[in-house]
Amino acid sequence: MPQNNKLAFATRSIHVGYDSKDCEGSLNPPIYMTSTFSFDSAEQGGARFAGEQPGHFYSRISNPTQAILETRLADLEEGEAALACASGMGAITATLWTLVAPGDKVLVDKTVYGCTFAYMEHGLKKFGVEVSYVDCTDLDAVKAAITADTKVLYFETPVNPNMRIMDIAGLSALVKDVNPEIKVIVDNTYCTPALQRPLTLGADLVVHSATKYLGGHGDLIAGAVIGDATTLEQIRLVGLKDMTGAVISPMTAFLILRGLKTLDLRMERHCSNAQQVAEMLESHPAVEQVFFPGLKSDPYHQLASQQMSRFGGMIALELKGGMDAGIKMLNKLKLIKLAVSLGDAETLCEHPASMTHSAYTPEERARHGITEGLVRISIGLEAAEDIIADLEQSLSAATA
Numbered sequence: 001m002p003q004n005n006k007l008a009f010a011t012r013s014i015h016v017g018y019d020s021k022d023c024e025g026s027l028n029p030p031i032y033m034t035s036t037f038s039f040d041s042a043e044q045g046g047a048r049f050a051g052e053q054p055g056h057f058y059s060r061i062s063n064p065t066q067a068i069l070e071t072r073l074a075d076l077e078e079g080e081a082a083l084a085c086a087s088g089m090g091a092i093t094a095t096l097w098t099l100v101a102p103g104d105k106v107l108v109d110k111t112v113y114g115c116t117f118a119y120m121e122h123g124l125k126k127f128g129v130e131v132s133y134v135d136c137t138d139l140d141a142v143k144a145a146i147t148a149d150t151k152v153l154y155f156e157t158p159v160n161p162n163m164r165i166m167d168i169a170g171l172s173a174l175v176k177d178v179n180p181e182i183k184v185i186v187d188n189t190y191c192t193p194a195l196q197r198p199l200t201l202g203a204d205l206v207v208h209s210a211t212k213y214l215g216g217h218g219d220l221i222a223g224a225v226i227g228d229a230t231t232l233e234q235i236r237l238v239g240l241k242d243m244t245g246a247v248i249s250p251m252t253a254f255l256i257l258r259g260l261k262t263l264d265l266r267m268e269r270h271c272s273n274a275q276q277v278a279e280m281l282e283s284h285p286a287v288e289q290v291f292f293p294g295l296k297s298d299p300y301h302q303l304a305s306q307q308m309s310r311f312g313g314m315i316a317l318e319l320k321g322g323m324d325a326g327i328k329m330l331n332k333l334k335l336i337k338l339a340v341s342l343g344d345a346e347t348l349c350e351h352p353a354s355m356t357h358s359a360y361t362p363e364e365r366a367r368h369g370i371t372e373g374l375v376r377i378s379i380g381l382e383a384a385e386d387i388i389a390d391l392e393q394s395l396s397a398a399t400a
C-alpha cells in the first residue's frame with residue numbers, strides 16, 4: 001500500500017503496515033505464533049541482541065504480527081512509533097516504570113480509572129515515586145503543582161467515569177513552557193484516534209486500553225502506547241522487556257488489526273447512538289444530571305467541540321434517587337448488559353463506585369470527584385431506539 005499520509009483515516013485503519021504482496025497474497029496478515037526466531041549465524045544473533053541489527057529474536061520483545069499492529073497504531077495516532085502490550089494496565093505501567101525513578105514526581109489528574117489510581121497510589125508510591133493529584137481542568141492549579149522533580153503529567157480525557165474534559169493543547173503548552181523535559185501522557189481510550197489525536201495537540205505519549213474500542217468486540221485484553229521512537233524504544237527495552245513482561249500475544253494483535261478495520265465506522269455509530277441516548281436522558285424526569293460533552297448544556301461542550309471530532313460513546317448519569325435508584329435501574333435492565341468494560345458492540349452499564357472505581361476508598365472517591373450514585377453507560381452498536389427503550393423501561397421500573 002502506498003505510504004501516503006494523505007489517505008483518509010478510515011483507509012489507513014484498514015491498510016497501513018501490511019501489504020498482502022509480502023505474504024503470498026493473503027488478504028489478512030499472518031499470525032506468527034512463535035516464541036523465538038532462528039538466526040543465520042551466531043554473529044547475527046549477537047547483533048540482534050545488541051540492537052545493532054534489525055530483526056526479531058524473541059517474542060517478549062517483538063513479533064511480526066505485533067509489529068504490523070504497532071505500525072498501524074502509530075500512524076493512526078500520528079506518532080513515530082507504538083508498542084502494543086498485554087493490557088491497558090500493561091501499557092501504562094511499562095511506560096511509567098520506564099520514565100520515573102525514586103524521588104521523581106508524577107502529577108496525575110484527580111480522577112482516573114480505578115486500577116490506574118491504584119497503580120499510582122500503591123504501586124509507584126511504594127517504590128519512592130511521589131504522586132500528587134491535581135484538577136487538570138484548572139490550568140493555574142497544574143502550573144502551581146509542577147516542581148523541579150516533576151517528570152510526568154498524566155490524565156484521561158474524557159475522564160473515566162465522570163466525563164470531565166481536559167484541554168490537551170493548553171496543558172501541553174503550559175507544561176512545556178515550565179519544563180520541556182516533562183512528559184505529558186494522555187489516556188486516549190475513551191476517544192481513540194478516530195475522534196481525538198493528543199500527539200497533534202502537543203502531548204508526548206498516548207496510552208490506550210485496546211481492550212475497548214480499538215479491539216471493539218469485547219473479546220480480548222490489550223493495550224498500547226504511542227509516541228516518539230526514542231522513548232518507545234526505551235519503554236520496549238525497559239518497561240516491557242525487563243519490568244513488566246506485559247507482551248501482547250500475536251493472536252490478540254491480529255484481532256485488534258481486524259477490529260481496527262471498522263474503527264471509523266463503529267465510532268460513527270457509537271457517537272450518533274450516544275447523542276440520541278444522552279438527549280433522551282437529559283429530558284427524562286427520573287434523571288438528575290447527564291454527563292456527556294455532546295449536550296449543549298454540558299460545561300465541556302465547547303472544549304470538546306475543539307479537540308474531539310465527535311463526542312464519543314460514553315455517558316454518565318446521576319438519578320434523582322441517588323445511588324439506590326441507580327442500583328435499582330441497573331437491576332431492571334433487559335437488553336443492556338450489566339458489565340464493566342466499554343467500547344463493545346453491546347451496550348454495557350455499570351456502577352463505578354462499586355465496580356471500576358472500587359480501588360478508591362469511599363473517602364478517596366469523594367476527594368477525587370467520583371460520586372457514589374454515578375451510573376456509567378458504554379453505548380453500543382445496537383439500534384438507538386432499542387437502547388433508548390431499555391433505558392426508559394429500566395428508569396420507570398426503578399422509580400415506580
Ligand code: 7XF
Pocket residue numbers: 087088089090113115116156160187189190208209210211221222223340341342355356
Ligand atoms: O488493562 P485494561 O485493558 O483493562 O485497561 C486499563 C484501562 C486504562 N485506561 C482506561 C481509561 C480504562 O478505562 C481502562 C480499563 N477500564 C475498564 C472499565 O473502566 O470498564 C476496566 C474494567 S474493571
